[in-house]
Amino acid sequence: xxxxxxxxxxxxxxxxxxxxxxxxxxxxxxxxxxxxxxxxxxxxxxxxxxxxxxxxxxxxxxxxxxxxxxxxxxxxxxxxxxxxxxxxxxxxxxxxxxxxxxxxxxxxxxxxxxxxxxxxxxxxxxxxxxxxxxxxxxxxxxxxxxxxxxxxxxxxxxxxxxxxxxxxxxxxxxxxxxxxxxxxxxxxxxxxxxxxxxxxxxxxxxxxxxxxxxxxxxxxxxxxxxxxxxxxxxxxxxxxxxxxxxxxxxxxxxxxxxxxxxxxxxxxxxxxxxxxxxxxxxxxxxxxxxxxxxxxxxxxxxxxxxxxxxxxxxxxxxxxxxxxxxxxxxxxxxxxxxxxxxxxxxxxxxxxxxxxxxxxxxxxxxxxxxxxxxxxxxxxxxxxxxxxxxxxxxxxxxxxxxxxxxxxxxxxxxxxxxxxxxxxxxxxxxxxxxxxxxxxxxxxxxxxxxxxxxxxxxxxxxxxxxxxxxxxxxxxxxxxxxxxxxxxxxxxxxxxxxxxxxxxxxxxxxxxxxxxxxxxxxxxxxxxxxxxxxxxxxxxxxxxxxxxxxxxxxxxxxxxxxxxxxxxxxxxxxxxxxxxxxxxxxxxxxxxxxxxxxxxxxxxxxxxxxxxxxxxxxxxxxxxxxxxxxxxxxxxxxxxxxxxxxxxxxxxxxxxxxxxxxxxxxxxxxxxxxxxxxxxxxxxxxxxxxxxxxxxxxxxxxxxxxxxxxxxxxxxxxxxxxxxxxxxxxxxxxxxxxxxxxxxxxxxxxxxxxxxxxxxxxxxxxxxxxxxxxxxxxxxxxxxxxxxxxxxxxxxxxxxxxxxxxxxxxxxxxxxxxxxxxxxxxxxxxxxxxxxxxxxxxxxxxxxxxxxxxxxxxxxxxxxxxxxxxxxxxxxxxxx
RNA sequence: GGGCGUAUAGCUCAGCUGGCUAGAGCGCCACGUUGACAUCGUGGAGGUCACAGGUUCGAGUCCUGUUACGCCCACCA
Numbered sequence: 001x002x003x004x005x006x007x008x009x010x011x012x013x014x015x016x017x018x019x020x021x022x023x024x025x026x027x028x029x030x031x032x033x034x035x036x037x038x039x040x041x042x043x044x045x046x047x048x049x050x051x052x053x054x055x056x057x058x059x060x061x062x063x064x065x066x067x068x069x070x071x072x073x074x075x076x077x078x079x080x081x082x083x084x085x086x087x088x089x090x091x092x093x094x095x096x097x098x099x100x101x102x103x104x105x106x107x108x109x110x111x112x113x114x115x116x117x118x119x120x121x122x123x124x125x126x127x128x129x130x131x132x133x134x135x136x137x138x139x140x141x142x143x144x145x146x147x148x149x150x151x152x153x154x155x156x157x158x159x160x161x162x163x164x165x166x167x168x169x170x171x172x173x174x175x176x177x178x179x180x181x182x183x184x185x186x187x188x189x190x191x192x193x194x195x196x197x198x199x200x201x202x203x204x205x206x207x208x209x210x211x212x213x214x215x216x217x218x219x220x221x222x223x224x225x226x227x228x229x230x231x232x233x234x235x236x237x238x239x240x241x242x243x244x245x246x247x248x249x250x251x252x253x254x255x256x257x258x259x260x261x262x263x264x265x266x267x268x269x270x271x272x273x274x275x276x277x278x279x280x281x282x283x284x285x286x287x288x289x290x291x292x293x294x295x296x297x298x299x300x301x302x303x304x305x306x307x308x309x310x311x312x313x314x315x316x317x318x319x320x321x322x323x324x325x326x327x328x329x330x331x332x333x334x335x336x337x338x339x340x341x342x343x344x345x346x347x348x349x350x351x352x353x354x355x356x357x358x359x360x361x362x363x364x365x366x367x368x369x370x371x372x373x374x375x376x377x378x379x380x381x382x383x384x385x386x387x388x389x390x391x392x393x394x395x396x397x398x399x400x401x402x403x404x405x406x407x408x409x410x411x412x413x414x415x416x417x418x419x420x421x422x423x424x425x426x427x428x429x430x431x432x433x434x435x436x437x438x439x440x441x442x443x444x445x446x447x448x449x450x451x452x453x454x455x456x457x458x459x460x461x462x463x464x465x466x467x468x469x470x471x472x473x474x475x476x477x478x479x480x481x482x483x484x485x486x487x488x489x490x491x492x493x494x495x496x497x498x499x500x501x502x503x504x505x506x507x508x509x510x511x512x513x514x515x516x517x518x519x520x521x522x523x524x525x526x527x528x529x530x531x532x533x534x535x536x537x538x539x540x541x542x543x544x545x546x547x548x549x550x551x552x553x554x555x556x557x558x559x560x561x562x563x564x565x566x567x568x569x570x571x572x573x574x575x576x577x578x579x580x581x582x583x584x585x586x587x588x589x590x591x592x593x594x595x596x597x598x599x600x601x602x603x604x605x606x607x608x609x610x611x612x613x614x615x616x617x618x619x620x621x622x623x624x625x626x627x628x629x630x631x632x633x634x635x636x637x638x639x640x641x642x643x644x645x646x647x648x649x650x651x652x653x654x655x656x657x658x659x660x661x662x663x664x665x666x667x668x669x670x671x672x673x674x675x676x677x678x679x680x681x682x683x684x685x686x687x688x689x690x691x692x693x694x695x696x697x698x699x700x701x702x703x704x705x706x707x708x709x710x711x712x713x714x715x716x717x718x719x720x721x722x723x724x725x726x727x728x729x730x731x732x733x734x735x736x737x738x739x740x741x742x743x744x745x746x747x748x749x750x751x752x753x754x755x756x757x758x759x760x761x762x763x764x765x766x767x768x769x770x771x772x773x774x775x776x777x778x779x780x781x782x783x784x785x786x787x788x789x790x791x792x793x794x795x796x797x798x799x800x801x802x803x804x805x806x807x808x809x810x811x812x813x814x815x816x817x818x819x820x821x822x823x824x825x826x827x828x829x830x831x832x833x834x835x836x837x838x839x840x841x842x843x844x845x846x847x848x849x850x851x852x853x854x855x856x857x858x859x860x861x862x863x864x865x866x867x868x869x870x871x872x873x874x875x876x877x878x879x880x
Numbered sequence: 881g882g883g884c885g886u887a888u889a890g891c892u893c894a895g896c897u898g899g900c901u902a903g904a905g906c907g908c909c910a911c912g913u914u915g916a917c918a919u920c921g922u923g924g925a926g927g928u929c930a931c932a933g934g935u936u937c938g939a940g941u942c943c944u945g946u947u948a949c950g951c952c953c954a955c956c957a
């Protein structure tokens with residue numbers, strides 16, 4: 001029998017148990033067991049190029065609480081770990097750490113090695129695509145190690161034999177298979193069309209990655225002439241797009257502009273003739289009621305342009321600077337090409353923001369407004385603040401430019417996707433609304449191609465015809481058997497490498513997929529969809545997707561899209577949404593605000609169990625203030641478990657020299673029966689809470705019940721359990737203590753895995769089987785209390801507590817110790833309450849040190865809100 | 881502009897389908913070393929449950945409106 005330690009060293013226990021769990025593989029998924037006894041988690045793969053954050057500790061703990069409960073239910077758990085390393089965040093970090101930049105035209109340099117000692121001002125070094133990707137891999141492996149260390153320490157019960165990275169060969173294979181399946185189903189298409197474009201990263205972005213930011217700007221009022229006489233004014237924040245104006249529109253019912261419909265307007269400065277047309281989207285209330293349509297100022301322009309048969313005047317380049325344009329020909333026809341050209345000469349090459357200022361100046365200087373009178377610009381541009389679309393990871397506003405991109409058809413599936421969302425249980429339920437409003441607001445198909453490098457390539461080549469032109473209309477798709485492929489280094493079947501880029505040969509698609517195109521497949525990556533039908537059937541659809549609410553429109557949404565497209569299925573039955581960590585000022589903690597607390601020192605200072613306790617107190621979906629005091633409460637609870645266990649097991653050792661604890665049948669004393677009744681209730685409540693994924697409520701129930709056990713039951717039962725004589729009263733006490741401890745340790749095990757495992761190992765752990773660890777031990781159920789009768793009086797426990805508390809109060813008020821004897825105690829109350837009290841009075845009297853014959857029970861009326869009215873007379877001396 | 885959420889002791893939060901004479905922990909005050917626990921124990925003082933109406937025998941709990949904060953969404957002229 002192991003000696004019970006006097007002190008608890010959390011850090012030592014954490015190391016010891018991590019190792020033990022690893023060795024015994026209690027977190028591993030068993031592929032032999034069936035789907036119905038399996039619980040599958042779609043673990044969020046963290047972005048490893050981000051920093052470690054208390055937010056990780058918070059939300060990953062939430063998942064682990066649910067998982068640990070399910071494991072105790074006996075479920076075969078599939079809880080893997082993935083690393084999200086593909087994509088822009090990694091590229092950006094690599095660029096910063098190593099001071100390099102990818103230049104895809106360069107050939108790989110075998111002699112080149114990355115350096116971290118780049119100085120600040122040193123210009124970025126251009127490296128080949130292959131070298132760039134190699135460095136991305138080096139860095140993500142380091143980052144993944146740091147995350148794994150934290151997660152292991154945090155006690156996440158992850159199956160570490162089952163990990164993946166979103167850039168690894170397996171994930172690339174699944175991603176490419178997904179793409180090809182969508183091609184086969186006609187759900188993906190390629191088109192050359194205006195798309196949202198980030199001018200810094202020089203890549204297309206999707207609607208989900210776009211956010212509005214309130215930015216300062218200027219409102220310009222510009223006069224347009226109407227052919228045949230007349231003029232009107234438009235208002236715009238983007239005068240630099242004047243040369244890209246293709247039409248002027250007003251609302252069809254707007255009387256002010258009705259006479260102009262069908263006529264032609266002439267743009268100032270550039271002298272372009274553009275039609276004046278009615279358009280429903282024009283709002284008579286806004287601006288002057290008439291506005292210019294440019295290629296392309298915003299999504300409305302794109303939308304409207306698509307409906308009309310109008311030309312494209314692309315003036316903004318991929319870098320956000322104005323392109324050279326020749327006026328007087330093609331779409332850039334002008335009444336005065338010379339003047340237009342000279343004006344444009346001032347703007348060409350300028351970034352849009354710069355060009356905006358300059359064109360305003362030109363419009364103000366130009367004395368030839370409509371009719372040759374006055375300036376085209378009316379007054380000084382007015383300073384305003386307005387929302388501007390940005391790529392969420394970008395600095396400068398998005399532009400709409402025409403490029404060739406891959407899109408997944410989602411706009412035609414809104415109803416199906418809403419229906420899928422309704423089949424999934426959201427926790428909390430109101431989070432479903434976020435999903436629904438996102439689906440309802442979709443206005444673009446999903447652009448999945450990115451002009452980047454560290455990502456999953458499209459498994460596609462294109463034929464090059466005899467004239468050397470790339471035939472995007474003649475794609476060559478990779479066969480499933482050869483996936484994953486990199487079309488820039490691999491050769492399509494039937495071709496040889498020397499045909500690359502040659503007339504009659506082929507060329508690889510240079511783009512990579514949107515990172516979400518892969519992340520949306522985390523269930524399929526885990527289940528080996530398209531590769532292993534048996535495994536897939538055992539893991540898909542999954543049980544639960546844990547995630548945070550800001551990525552409902554990306555991760556949750558896209559995952560639902562993919563599951564629908566591939567198999568007409570939901571990806572999981574439940575989504576559980578964690579809230580955010582707020583700093584004490586109620587601001588969201590984020591790296592950019594500089595208010596992030598790193599998790600390492602928290603774990604050192606407050607112990608893992610203490611930190612997990614803090615996370616577990618936050619209900620799903622609820623943002624939580626970062627409050628260091630709460631860590632202390634958790635640590636205190638762990639200490640209490642340690643000490644209470646020491647007491648209980650010492651009592652058992654003393655009472656049961658043979659090591660055989662009296663069975664449940666031995667429990668017979670009224671207070672002990674009352675305790676068991678409370679255990680029954682706590683178990684039922686905690687179970688109900690966990691079934692609803694409400695781990696916080698389960699914790700609260702377990703914690704409150706446990707403290708009450710310590711503060712009241714243990715104090716009341718001590719004299720009996722310490723008794724030298726081995727009578728049925730002592731046996732009842734010891735059996736009840738053991739049953740309670742077995743119950744509480746398991747109720748608290750999901751929250752505080754280290755301390756519960758530690759004390760479980762002292763006396764309760766079986767040599768083998770489920771009860772070898774508290775974490776595989778069966779979750780407590782009502783049947784465990786069978787054989788223990790219900791107490792005769794429902795309120796016995798509460799009666800004992802109330803009288804005990806009153807006696808303690810009297811002693812405290814009299815500044816006496818709690819052992820001070822009581823010479824006389826008169827208790828008044830209702831007859832049934834007195835009966836309940838009488839049954840447990842033996843324990844109360846012992847705990848209160850009540851003199852023999854000092855008790856008087858008197859039927860009568862207590863004061864309001866109380867069960868009893870008591871008169872307490874303390875003894876004159878400590879000896880009674 | 882639309883939608884969602886939150887507002888309960890100084891602080892962090894519980895209060896399920898209405899019965900509360902509103903709870904817990906921390907903090908604060910006082911007391912106590914009793915043989916699990918001084919990284920402790922015991923007791924106490926703290927709230928017109930954001931505001932205004934309404935439904936009801938009865939509302940922190942339901943309805944309506946208002947305010948504050950947070951989040952999500954929205955074509956930015």
